[in-house]
Amino acid sequence: MTKASSSAKVKQLIPKHSDDKNRQNKTTSSQVRSRATVNRLKLYRKKAYQYDKKGRRISGAGDYTSNIPEPGAGRTAPNRRWFGNTRIVDQQQLEKFRESIQNVRQDPFSVIIKQKKLPLGLVDFDNTASEKDGSRLSLLRIEPFEEVFSEKKWRKRPRIGDFCDLKEYSETAKKLRDKYEASIGEEEPVLHSIAENSTNGKEDSQVIFERNHALDKGQSKRIWGELFKVIDSSDVLLEVLDARDPLGTRISYVEKYIQRECPHKHVVLLLNKCDLIPSSVTRHWIRYLSTEYPTVAFRATLQKSFGKSTLIGLLRQFANLHSDKKSISVGIVGYPNVGKSSIINTLRGKKVVNVAPVPGETKVWQYVTLFRRVYLIDCPGIVHEASAPDDAELVLRGVVRTESLRDEAADYIPLLLERVKKQHLKKTYGILDWTDANDFLEQMAKKTGKLRKGGEPDLNTSAKMILNDYLRGKIPWFIAPPDYCTNMEQEDSTSKGNSIDDTEVSLLEEKEEEASKDVVTDVKESTPEENNISLNMEEYSTWVE
Numbered sequence: 001m002t003k004a005s006s007s008a009k010v011k012q013l014i015p016k017h018s019d020d021k022n023r024q025n026k027t028t029s030s031q032v033r034s035r036a037t038v039n040r041l042k043l044y045r046k047k048a049y050q051y052d053k054k055g056r057r058i059s060g061a062g063d064y065t066s067n068i069p070e071p072g073a074g075r076t077a078p079n080r081r082w083f084g085n086t087r088i089v090d091q092q093q094l095e096k097f098r099e100s101i102q103n104v105r106q107d108p109f110s111v112i113i114k115q116k117k118l119p120l121g122l123v124d125f126d127n128t129a130s131e132k133d134g135s136r137l138s139l140l141r142i143e144p145f146e147e148v149f150s151e152k153k154w155r156k157r158p159r160i161g162d163f164c165d166l167k168e169y170s171e172t173a174k175k176l177r178d179k180y181e182a183s184i185g186e187e188e189p190v191l192h193s194i195a196e197n198s199t200n201g202k203e204d205s206q207v208i209f210e211r212n213h214a215l216d217k218g219q220s221k222r223i224w225g226e227l228f229k230v231i232d233s234s235d236v237l238l239e240v241l242d243a244r245d246p247l248g249t250r251i252s253y254v255e256k257y258i259q260r261e262c263p264h265k266h267v268v269l270l271l272n273k274c275d276l277i278p279s280s281v282t283r284h285w286i287r288y289l290s291t292e293y294p295t296v297a298f299r300a301t302l303q304k305s306f307g308k309s310t311l312i313g314l315l316r317q318f319a320n321l322h323s324d325k326k327s328i329s330v331g332i333v334g335y336p337n338v339g340k341s342s343i344i345n346t347l348r349g350k351k352v353v354n355v356a357p358v359p360g361e362t363k364v365w366q367y368v369t370l371f372r373r374v375y376l377i378d379c380p381g382i383v384h385e386a387s388a389p390d391d392a393e394l395v396l397r398g399v400v401r402t403e404s405l406r407d408e409a410a411d412y413i414p415l416l417l418e419r420v421k422k423q424h425l426k427k428t429y430g431i432l433d434w435t436d437a438n439d440f441l442e443q444m445a446k447k448t449g450k451l452r453k454g455g456e457p458d459l460n461t462s463a464k465m466i467l468n469d470y471l472r473g474k475i476p477w478f479i480a481p482p483d484y485c486t487n488m489e490q491e492d493s494t495s496k497g498n499s500i501d502d503t504e505v506s507l508l509e510e511k512e513e514e515a516s517k518d519v520v521t522d523v524k525e526s527t528p529e530e531n532n533i534s535l536n537m538e539e540y541s542t543w544v545e
């Protein structure tokens with residue numbers, strides 16, 4: 001073969017076009033595409049399916065996809081492995097499980113640990129209940145399958161309104177906003193005009209007074225923000241109640257919120273300032289409140305505290321229950337001035353947070369270490385607006401600083417006189433008798449020298465003084481538990497009544513000291529009966545008539 005003819009054959013074998021697939025699979029030069037590369041690039045350029053003008057598919061995508069059938073409805077064969085981590089229970093077993101879990105949930109002294117490992121969804125699935133309250137589980141009963149998923153499904157269209165352009169839209173929005181603001185102005189009772197009460201003169205009709213904002217303490221957005229931070233960060237919530245008015249200082253809203261949003265968090269009620277009420281009343285309150293949550297009687301002072309060991313034992317139990325966690329946090333929440341910060345100081349045995357006899361001392365949440373694995377979180381005092389019926393109630397619950405009260409301080413004295421027994425007021429202030437609140441205030445002002453120019457008694461200042469004494473425990477008072485009277489009669493016939501003698505006091509104190517040495521291991525051990533309190537007889541001499 002001549003040299004010319006052989007070179008012509010080589011030219012024929014190596015196509016010039018870079019997309020020609022009739023080329024060698026192995027090329028000598030890295031710059032020349034191999035056959036495989038050409039094929040791959042062609043594949044990339046092709047569409048997966050080809051459609052005609054009407055949108056019907058006319059062919060598959062060449063070599064690779066043309067043989068693959070179009071996906072349609074089909075069944076996947078069940079596989080045993082899907083059910084590998086499941087267990088089969090029959091209806092009877094399920095009912096038994098439901099019943100026992102419900103019993104445990106209703107018992108305030110039992111705790112479900114490792115809830116995530118239990119199929120609690122089965123317990124909550126109650127056909128009748130879900131149908132009634134329209135919960136998630138009855139979704140298909142609320143909206144039938146056909147309307148949600150099938151071809152006949154329908155969706156609500158959003159109401160956009162009949163607007164042609166943006167300008168028209170913004171004008172309508174402005175009008176609606178003005179209308180809304182006007183309606184709010186009508187409802188809000190911020191400004192009270194006393195014109196309606198006045199009988200004479202134009203001057204009076206123009207006098208307007210503003211509501212004292214000091215009465216809104218503990219209701220601000222900022223304070224509630226602090227509360228939710230504390231709730232979120234806590235595993236256990238100590239709700240502190242003033243033993244003199246436990247139901248008045250109870251925040252049921254928070255309890256319901258925890259039940260609804262975070263049922264795995266533990267709630268404990270702490271009846272603080274129990275040194276200011278008789279022991280029998282404390283016992284009754286504990287019996288009453290323990291039906292809902294574990295309740296501990298407490299006295300928060302550094303020297304002669306009460307209930308410290310019970311509470312520490314309880315917190316240790318919670319720490320043991322959550323042994324899988326590195327540490328647990330205990331949030332301390334409650335009304336202003338109920339003694340939250342004092343409780344932290346008492347538990348630590350020294351002053352670690354600021355305490356004051358006035359509400360609103362704690363401004364922001366603060367962390368304090370109790371043990372290596374238990375942290376305490378102090379929360380500012382909060383007030384739930386809906387549970388505070390009127391201003392007098394708020395003032396007598398100690399929510400407001402008395403010095404922030406203006407001329408209205410005297411208005412709260414009638415309610416105070418209703419709550420405090422006459423003999424205690426007589427004993428505290430040495431006033432023999434009075435006809436009404438005004439008479440009482442006048443006598444008090446004269447007695448304490450609170451007089452204005454010209455010797456006129458300063459009722460407002462003496463009212464503030466009485467309120468301070470009432471809140472700081474100088475005047476004895478308490479609100480009796482619901483079943484107090486009837487139970488007291490029974491107790492009186494069987495035992496010695498509401499006083500306890502010195503031997504009983506020392507026995508209880510000894511018992512408490514012993515308890516503080518042990519680490520309690522079982523939640524069931526802290527029963528309400530064990531929370532009996534010991535009393536310092538000197539302080540309670542006023543109660544023993």
Ligand SMILES: Nc1nc2c(ncn2[C@@H]2O[C@H](COP(=O)(O)OP(=O)(O)OP(=O)(O)O)[C@@H](O)[C@H]2O)c(=O)[nH]1
Binds near residue numbers: 299
């Ligand atoms: N008698 C008596 N007084 C108490 C007790 N606990 C607290 N106090 C007093 O109650 C007042 C308020 O205590 P704080 O600890 O500041 O109350 P708080 O709940 O932290 O108050 P805020 O800062 O408003 O949230 C202080 O004068 C305490 O001395 C108690 O158990 N018995």
